[in-house]
Amino acid sequence: MLEYSTSALVLDAENSGEFDKRVYLYTKELGKVVAKARSARKITSKLAAYLEPFNFVRIRLVEKNGFQITDALSFGKAEVSRQNADFLQFIKEMTFELQPDKKLWFFLRKKKFAYCPALKILGFDPDFASCQTCGKKTVSYFLKTDQTFFCRNCAFKIPKNEIILLESLKV
Missing domain, CATH: 3.30.160 (Double Stranded RNA Binding Domain)
Incomplete structure (x- = not known):
C-alpha cells in the first residue's frame, strides 16, 4: 500500500455505485490518475465539494488495487465555462494514466486553457x-x-x- 500527497486538477467526476465517485485528476507528480472517492455522494461527505471539475486540490491518494482518495483540500479554481469544460475533457482524452508531464501541469496551473x-x-x-x-x-x-x-x-x-x-x- 503506497500513499501519495500531490497537487491535482480535477478533470472530471462520474458516479460509481450508490455512493461513490470515480474522479479523473491530472496531478503534478503522477500525471493523469483515475481514483475512487468512497461515499463522496453522501450528503455528509467531506470530499464532495473539492472533487468537482475545475478545482485545483491538494490531494492524498492511497494505492491498493487502484487509487483511492483519502483527503482533499482546494487551493484554487479555474473559470467554469463550456469552453473550459470541453478543454478539460480534451486533456482527459489526450493524456495517459501515470505519465506525468511537468510542462503540461504548469500550463494547466496558469488557468489559461487554450x-x-x-x-x-x-x-x-x-x-x-x-x-x-x-x-x-x-x-x-x-x-x-x-x-x-x-x-x-x-x-x-x-x-x-x-x-x-x-x-x-x-x-
Whole structure:
C-alpha cells in the first residue's frame, strides 16, 4: 500500500455505485490518475465539494488495487465555462494514466486553457503540421480521435462535434 500527497486538477467526476465517485485528476507528480472517492455522494461527505471539475486540490491518494482518495483540500479554481469544460475533457482524452508531464501541469496551473499551447506540449505542434487530406501547411482544425490536423476547406467534411478549432484559440 503506497500513499501519495500531490497537487491535482480535477478533470472530471462520474458516479460509481450508490455512493461513490470515480474522479479523473491530472496531478503534478503522477500525471493523469483515475481514483475512487468512497461515499463522496453522501450528503455528509467531506470530499464532495473539492472533487468537482475545475478545482485545483491538494490531494492524498492511497494505492491498493487502484487509487483511492483519502483527503482533499482546494487551493484554487479555474473559470467554469463550456469552453473550459470541453478543454478539460480534451486533456482527459489526450493524456495517459501515470505519465506525468511537468510542462503540461504548469500550463494547466496558469488557468489559461487554450488548445494550441496544449497541443504543442503534448507533441502535436500545429506550426509543423499539414492537412491530412490535401497537405496544405496552414492548419485550422484538429481531430482528436485520429490525432490529425485539417485545413479550413477539408474540415467541413468532418462532423462539427468531433473537431477542435485552433485559430481563434491561439495564445
